[in-house]
Amino acid sequence: MGGWRDMSAEVRRRGRAERGSAPGRRPGVLALPRRCPAASPQALEDHYSPSRWSPRLDRDAIIDAHLAVTAAGTERARASGQTLLHVPYGDGDREKLDIYFPTEPSEAFPALVYIHGGYWQCLSKDDSGFAAPPLVSQGVAVVAVGYDIAPKGHMDTMVLQVRRSLAFLVQHYPRIRGIYLCGHSAGAHLAAMVLSTDWTEFQVVPDIKGAVLVSGLYDLEPILHTYVNDALSMSREEAQRNSPMRLVTPAVPPACEVLVAVAQHDSPEFRRQSQEYSQVSTRWWQDHGQVSTSQPQEYSQALRAAGWSVSVLDLAGVDHFDVIERLSEDSYVLTQVILNMISRA
Numbered sequence: 006m007g008g009w010r011d012m013s014a015e016v017r018r019r020g021r022a023e024r025g026s027a028p029g030r031r032p033g034v035l036a037l038p039r040r041c042p043a044a045s046p047q048a049l050e051d052h053y054s055p056s057r058w059s060p061r062l063d064r065d066a067i068i069d070a071h072l073a074v075t076a077a078g079t080e081r082a083r084a085s086g087q088t089l090l091h092v093p094y095g096d097g098d099r100e101k102l103d104i105y106f107p108t109e110p111s112e113a114f115p116a117l118v119y120i121h122g123g124y125w126q127c128l129s130k131d132d133s134g135f136a137a138p139p140l141v142s143q144g145v146a147v148v149a150v151g152y153d154i155a156p157k158g159h160m161d162t163m164v165l166q167v168r169r170s171l172a173f174l175v176q177h178y179p180r181i182r183g184i185y186l187c188g189h190s191a192g193a194h195l196a197a198m199v200l201s202t203d204w205t206e207f208q209v210v211p212d213i214k215g216a217v218l219v220s221g222l223y224d225l226e227p228i229l230h231t232y233v234n235d236a237l238s239m240s241r242e243e244a245q246r247n248s249p250m251r252l253v254t255p256a257v258p259p260a261c262e263v264l265v266a267v268a269q270h271d272s273p274e275f276r277r278q279s280q281e282y283s284q285v286s287t288r289w290w291q292d293h294g295q296v297s298t299s300q301p302q303e304y305s306q307a308l309r310a311a312g313w314s315v316s317v318l319d320l321a322g323v324d325h326f327d328v329i330e331r332l333s334e335d336s337y338v339l340t341q342v343i344l345n346m347i348s349r350a
Contacts, residue, residue, distance in 0.1 A: 046230065052274035053231050055190070055220070055325035059270055071326040075128070078135025078333045086141055088134075094173035097153060100166060102174070103130050105137035105147040113182040115214070115347050116146040118174070120167060122190025122220075122329070126155040126236045136187075136332035139340050145347060146181065148174060152195075155236040160225075160247045164198045171199060172207040183350055186216040187343065189329040193221025197249035197282070200263070214350045215262040217343055220271050220325050223282040224250040227274065250282060255311050262346060263315040266339060270324035279317060318342060 051057055056064035082105060083090070089104040107114050117140055121133045133149035140147050152158065152166040174181065188196030196216055204210045225244035228234055245251060267279035320328055320339065331337040 049227060049274075050231050052272045053222075053228050053233055055272055055275065058272045059324035059326065061324060061327070067324070067326055071330065072128075072132070074327075074330045075132040075135050078330070079132055082134040082137040086137060094170045095166065097166070099129065099151040099153050099158075100170070101130065101151045102170060103134055103149040103151075104178075105134060105141050105149075107141050107144045107146055109144065110146075110180075111144065113180050114144055114146055115183040115185060115350070116148055116174070116178075116181045117185045117187050117343065117347075118148045118150060118171065120150050120152075120186070120188035120192035120195050122188070122192045123154065124233055125158070125160065125163060125191045125194075129154075135330070136340075138333065139335045139337075140344070142335075143344055145185075145344070156238070160237060160239055160243055163195060164247055167195045167199055168202050168207065171211045171213075172204075172209050175209050175211045182212065183214040183347070184211050185214055185343070185347060187219070188217075188221060189219045190221060190325065193218035194223060194225075194247075194249065197221065197223055198247060198252075200261070201249060201252040201254050213261055215264070215346045217264045217266060217339075217346070218279075218282070219266045219329050219339070220268055220275055221265070221279065221282075222275065223278050224248045250278070253311050261313065263313055264318055264342065264346065265315065266318040266320060266328065268323045268325055268328035269319065269321045271328075272325070275325065282315075 054064070056067050059067045061067060062070060082088075083103075086108065087106040089106070092102040092104060094100055094102055117136075119133050119136060121128045121130065130149040130151035134147070137147040150167055150170045152163050152170075154163075158166075171184065174184070186196040186199060188194070196218055200213070200216060222228070225239065225248045226241065229239060229241060229244055239247075265279050265282055267276050271279070318339070323331065328339070332340055332343075334340060
């Protein structure tokens with residue numbers, strides 16, 4: 006399975022085609038220097054292989070378990086709620102949305118837009134409804150976004166598709182008042198890219214109130230020479246223009262709140278990138294509720310200057326996979342944090 010496991014040698018070293026600038030990029034962005042610690046090729050492979058860092062199961066079993074948990078949770082959510090499935094926002098086979106409506110919808114309601122992970126090359130919206138039940142029971146719609154994964158989908162394409170899905174949602178569902186992005190792993194990267202969008206090209210400005218970025222990557226350059234890029238075939242230019250770490254833009258709207266969540270058992274590189282993509286680092290220990298803060302990083306200072314409200318939630322006792330799987334639980338701390346974010350708006 007590509008995406009979290011090492012991919013076969015047969016797909017390595019594909020030609021990296023040079024592509025033009027990506028549409029939807031907000032003008033006037035601030036480019037930041039690449040900040041990747043020196044590492045051997047094998048160390049990079051290890052540090053960008055999330056399945057190697059879970060203490061629960063070995064790297065193959067943890068992925069199989071994750072696929073089973075998300076698929077079963079999505080099946081339960083579809084069976085128990087009011088849904089509108091496979092809604093096309095474009096002409097592509099994967100350009101579809103699954104919408105889970107609130108159990109008791111009001112005239113207007115907020116929506117959490119969930120963008121799945123899978124290292125941009127596996128999973129789909131059909132594995133992405135597991136988080137819906139605790140949210141729809143509290144009056145929040147959940148929208149799972151489908152997009153083209155590699156090798157069919159290129160990074161520029163995926164970013165554009167997610168942006169287009171948001172524009173479609175706003176144009177066709179006016180009862181939605183307030184959008185909250187939630188992305189896991191590769192989906193966190195795509196959600197972060199949404200925050201740098203020039204919406205004038207889409208003739209609509211989504212009312213994005215908040216973003217919850219879970220165990221994501223925000224600088225793509227380090228993965229260029231790892232197994233992750235075998236299917237993606239990114240050039241350096243493509244990685245740079247799709248790295249949120251390099252894109253600092255004025256917050257739209259200014260009230261948008263960004264929460265960067267990271268798992269205790271994420272790899273050191275995932276944890277480093279999450280820390281650098283933040284303003285205030287908050288460690289929330291689930292078992293005894295301790296909270297501490299650390300000093301802002303260079304990137305986070307730029308985010309603050311641009312009007313973003315950014316914090317980090319460091320979740321103890323979870324790995325790269327169950328950090329998101331547990332959103333199916335009403336009592337899970339991240340579920341409660343999301344509901345609190347929405348209630349404050």
